[in-house]
Amino acid sequence: MAIWNETVAVTAMTVKSLPQRIWVAIVTLIAIAIVVTVMMAVLAMAAGFDKTVAGAGGVDTAIIMRAGSQAELNSGLSSEQINLLAEAPGIVRVGNQPQASPELYVIVDGIKKSTGLSVNLPLRGMNPIGVELRKDVVISEGRMFETGKNELVVGRAARQQFAGFDPGSTVQFGKTTWQVVGIFEAGGSVFESELWADAKVVQSLYNRGNSYQSVRALLDGPDAIQKIEAYAGNDPRLNISVQTEADYFSQLSKPLVSFINGVGYPLAIVMALGALAGALNAMYTSVAARQREIVTLRAIGFGGFSTFVGIMVEALVLAFAGTLLGVMVTYIFFDGLTASTLGQTFTQIVFDFSVTPELVVQAGVLALAIGLIGGFFPALRAARLPVVDAFRNV
Amino acid sequence: MNNLKLIWKNAARKKLRLFLTVFSIFTAFLIYGVLGGFQSSLDEGIDIASGANRLVTVHKVSFIQPLPYSYVNKVRSMDGVADVTYAVWFGGYYQNPQQILAVFAVDPESYLRLYSELVIPEDARKTFFSDRRALLVGKKMADRFGWEKGQQVPIQSNIWTNQEGSQTWEFTVAGIFEANDPKIDTSYLLFPYEYLNEGRQFGQDSVGWLVVGTESPDINTQVADAIDLEFANASTQTKTDTEKAFNQAFIEQFGDIGLIVASVTGAAFFTILLIAGNTMMLAIRERTSEIAVLKTLGFGNGKIFTQVILESVLVTLLGAVPAMALAGLFLKGASAAMAGILPAMFINTGMLVKSAGIMLLLALVTGIIPAWKAMNINVVTALGRR
Structure with missing residues (x-):
């Protein structure tokens, strides 16, 4: 003591x-x-x-790209491949509609606000189904783009960091002029760094014809990835890789x-x-x-x-x-x-x-x-x- | 006792304290040397690697969009243009998808004309001009993978599928190239454009970007503007800039990360120096009465001032010089081990001058106050304090 x-x-x-x-x-x-x-x-x-x-990727969503492409930017999928993939097993179907979204992923130039320097920004082209598939996406200002129009919706983070993306303003990429019609939030994930527009408009701007770069698909169970792989393995036209979105983003x-x-x-x-x-x-x-x-x-x-x-x-x-x-x-x-x-x-x-x-x-x-x-x-x-x-x- | 010996005796009177002070200075300069060396190598690398009279022309919307092949000859015939070459990004990887390589499909003759800083053995040059599967390997990449002349190397592309429907393209190493300045990065591979263009399933007769040699660096701006104007009304518009600006813009896109690491470690560097400096000042303050004794013995004010300053200089150099040497060795090792991921890294002259300046500043700042005090010690008060 x-x-x-x-x-x-x-x-x-x-x-x-x-x-x-x-x-x-x-x-x-x-x-x-x-x-x-x-x-x-x-x-x-x-x-x-x-x-x-x-944190952006879900385990119940698959991302399908051309084999060996590693990132959406490098990938390319023809319209034939997209149609074949729509028939694939393992993908959730609502009515007759497969819950799969073919998308484009290209780069446009932007200006970073803090430095005034030119930077590469991702522009994602998608159809309405793409938005439906991402359940945590909400339009926080303005509205969603309309199909067939040069309209952009901009991620919350992209608007904050890069110049000229306030709703109502117009942006120029090359020769085309785009109207910013809305701002979206996506739970703070990497999607908020992106610009989204109608797939068909992006295809024509980038001379992509009817081709896409990736397909996002809602999986119907834990073995769905294997089902899609087996399906693609039986069809020589489908030279693809399938992984969960979670795996893709963590890589x-x-x-x-x-x-x-x-x-x-x-x-x-x-x-x-x-x-x-x-x-x-x-x-x-x-x-x-x-x-x-x-x-x-x-x-x-x-x-x-x-x-x-x-x-x-x-x-x-x-x-x-x-x-x-x-x-x-x-x-x-x-x-x-x-x-x-x-x-x-x-x-x-x-x-x-x-x-x-x-x-x-x-x-x-x-x-x-x-x-x-x-x-x-x-x-x-x-x-x-x-x-x-x-x-x-x- | 001569002066130097006295200074050393004073500095080393408490061995442990000296060791600890020197060690903390050492760590501060080690951090500064490695991170600062990395940063300045990047900057200098861009400087040397970018030809003064080379321009880069890319698609206006973004550099990933191809340009039509016809642009090569259109630009070649323009005023002020001395030479034109073109390249395509192959998106190559070796063995596994994480092992990404910088591989470019280029037009052999015009590319080597414009990049005359590359040093290539004559036989390798000949093979490169005649064999379309020839692969020119940068020295750093050859060292990294142990590739030798004549070896078959399969490289996969994450972009291009060949006619067999495969992502794997076969090459034969034609030779190994170096640059006429060791600071120029050589961690990339070159192969003839024709092999890619005839083999690929889509994108035929398009190129990734043009490299334009102007007749003189003075007309760079005019030529760049003229090229962009030439295609202003075409379906594919262009954006032309100097090679240096193009490279810089790319590096700067990493932006915030570099800035944050730099400012945080800068703060840390100066704090460690502050702490070390504080100890050094303390060490001299403790000796007030001894200095009074020296003065009594007849040491002049100037001599005492110089001695105290020199002691600071000595302690600083003991820590900082080995740290900078180690940082240099570390950078060299790291850039060899990670060729292709990290650029050529070294501590350049600018860094050496800067670090010498900081050493001197540290020694003066920590030395000058105690030296001034020591010089002005009143012998009677100092000795009478006891």
Whole structure:
């Protein structure tokens, strides 16, 4: 019990005397806060991108493209193939109507508002069924495009990031003029970075004849993908690949996400090492500054253990406060921050930074490790200070 | 005791503290060197790789749309145009779909005329001009995949289907090319346009983009405008820009990600330096009474000032110089290991100058206040403080 009381007393004394060593404390705190902020900011970018792209796909929807094309942009499906696919098993039918949407995916030029630079934007051509299939899509302003007209509906994120997409305005792509008639929302997914228009109009603008690039189809069960594959395997005209939309989008988001993580984690570790060196220095300085106080305690009978715990607590309190500060800064400045970058399909993807609970835990663990190691060695030194020598040196 | 020895003795009086300070400076410059080197390599890479008199002409709606083949000869006959070549993006990948390669179908003779910075063995050049399945491999790609001259290489395309209905196209490595400047990226592959054009199932007689050589960089703008005007009323309109602007625009599309990483790490860099600087200042402040003793012994003000500054310089260099060296090695290794994904990376002269400037600034900022204080120490007060 004595050791408990001693420890509590020393710890209280340490924490209370912190303001006297305010600069040392601030340096440690800031070092830790910066590590936490940098790590979380970079990784929140990866998490946000992943959420936007990989989160866009459903497991009950298939995306069908030409075999080996990997992305809608590269794919091409003839009208014959589209008609064959409409007969495929595994696709939900309402009445006689297969719930399948043939679509086009092309690139148009836009201007990014924040930089004024020209960027590639995805333009998706689809028939009314395409909108029906995406159940989470709502028109938040204006109306849907009409078939046969040069009309666009613009994703919420695209309108926010790129210039000239307010409802009622007109846009020029090459020789054709388009009317923006509405804004749609799609649950924050990657679709909100797109422009949508009538498939037939896009076909004629891009000289695509009657061809499409992909088919989205509602699947009627867990084995539907196999059914469609088997059906296509029996018909040499159907040189296609089928995958769930969820698989397709997670494969699209993977390269960038692993690139950012590949930069983010090593960066965080190197920074943490640098900050650890700073924290160790600060804590040693702090022990040196309190040398007289520490040896006095030891001289009047306090044990080395309570001294050790006292210093450790100081380091951990600072680490905890640094984490808190870092997390707060990241939340305020980075959570929900909207950015856009070039995705796997050569088009802009708009996404929001996302500070996830896992990130907070990871950053907290790293900060705690800095606190523990940064406190341990100085605490050990304090606990071992030989009383007589220390008095002599003071 | 000479000056240098005294400075070193002072800096190293607390070995652990010196080590920790040097180490945190080391980490800061390591981060700066790697990320800054990456960024500046990208910029410089674009600069050197882009010919001063080369223009790129693409479809006005977007660069993925093809141009009719007839545009090649129309542009060639225009005023101010010295040469024209064309290329098509093959959408190639090797072995698995994730292993994407930059492969271009080009017109062999005019392409090599316009890209005269490429260094190609004579026999490889001959094969490239005569054999339509010839594949010219950039040095970095040859190193990455271990490809050798004469080897058969199947490359798949995620865009083009050949007459056999397959996505796989067979090539024979004709040779390996390098560039006359090691900073120019060579992580791509070239093969004759004819092979693609005769083999593909759709898109015959169209090209992806034109590369136009002007007679002089001074008339780039006029020629670019003239080309776009020429096709202004055609069904396919064009957009022409200098090669540099074209490449830059593409890189800049990654935009926000680079900017955010750069600003966040920039902040981190300076914070670590702040922390290290704080320790360095503290280390000198502790020695007030010793400096008073030196002064009593007859050390002049100027000498004391210089000594303290030099101590800061020494500590900074000890951390920063090895860090920049390691960053350089790391970049070299990374760009070799990830040829085709990352560009040629190196720490260029600009980066070296900048980092030297930051080192000097750090040393001065952390040294000058304590040095000033040390210089103005009043011997009586300092020694009497005890």
